[in-house]
Amino acid sequence: MNVIASGIVRKMRSRLDRPVVYGARLGDNEIALNPLIDKQLKLIFSGSIYCVHCNRKTNKSFNQGYCYPCFQKLAQCDSCIINPERCHLQQGTCREPAWGEKYCMQDHIVYLANSSGLKVGITRATQVPTRWIDQGATQALAIMRVRSRLQSGTLEMAFKQHVADKTNWRDMLKGKPNELDMAGERERLLNLCEEDIRELAARFGFFAISILKGIDPVSIDYPVKTYPEKITSLNFDKEPVVFGTLKGIKGQYLIFDSGVINLRRFSGYEVELQA
Secondary structure (H helix, E strand, C coil), X not given: CCEEEEEEEEXXXXXXXXCCEEEEEECCEEEECXXXXXXXXXXXXXXXXXXXXXXXXXXXXXXXXXXXXHHHHCHHHCHHHXXXXXXXXXXXXXXXXXXXXXXCCCCEEEEEEECXXXXXXXXXXXXXXXXXXXXXXXEEEEEEEECCHHHHHHHHHHHCCCCECCCCHHHHHCCCCCCCCHHHHHHHHHHHCHHHHHHHHHHHCHHHEEECCCCCCEECCCCECCCCCCCCECCCCCCCEEEEEEEEEECCEEEECCEEEEHHHHCCEEEEEEC
C-alpha cells in the first residue's frame, strides 16, 4: 500500500451535495474521501497525541483533542458548551469573554433533525448545514432563530420535554431512518411549546426569538455503499492499526467492512493513511 498522507487528525470537512462530499484532514493535508470508497485503506496511529489548540504533546486527549490544561481553561471546553442553557457569559464568569462574545453572542438556530429518529438541536446559524451532516441526519429543518447561545439552549430545554435531543449513533450507522413529515413535526412541537415560547419571548425580548416559516426541510444523502449489519467500533487506543475496505462515510464516521471509526473522536492523534 502507498502512503497517501500523515499528520494530526482534525474533524472531517464536509460539503452538502448528493451525496455529501467528505475530506479527511491529516495535518496540512486534506484527502478527498469519496473516491476512496470501495478501496482498501489502512490507518496507522503512531502513538503520539497533540493538543489541537496549543499543539502540546499529551498522553491523553480530552474533549476530542485537547490537552488537560487547555481542557481546563478554554471556554470552548466548558460544560456550558454541552449545556448551552447554562451559558454564563452575561454573569461575567466566562473563561474567555472575548471568545464568548464572538461565538455565543451570535444568531443560533433551533432545528429538528432525523438521524436515528426525530431530535431537536441547536447550532450557530453559520454552522448550517454542517452540524446536521456531522450528526448523520438524513432530514433537517430549521424552526427558530434566536440571538444567542443561551436563548437557543433555553428553547431547546422546552422542546426536550417532547422530543429527544440525542442521536443514537449505532442506529444512525445501521441505515436510513424512516422518512418523517418534518413540517408536520415542526407544527406539532411548536404547538406543544407555545406557552414556553411565549414566556421566553417575554424574558429575552419579543424580537430576540423568531419562528421560521416558509422553509423547506433539507434532505441529506451520504456516500455509503453498504451499511453494516452489526456495529463494531474501532478504537486507536485499543488497536493502533485500522484496516479494511471503506464502504461509506456518514456523520463523522468512516464505515469499513471491519467496523466503524469516529475520526472526530481521535482529533489530535498522529495518523498515517495508506491506500
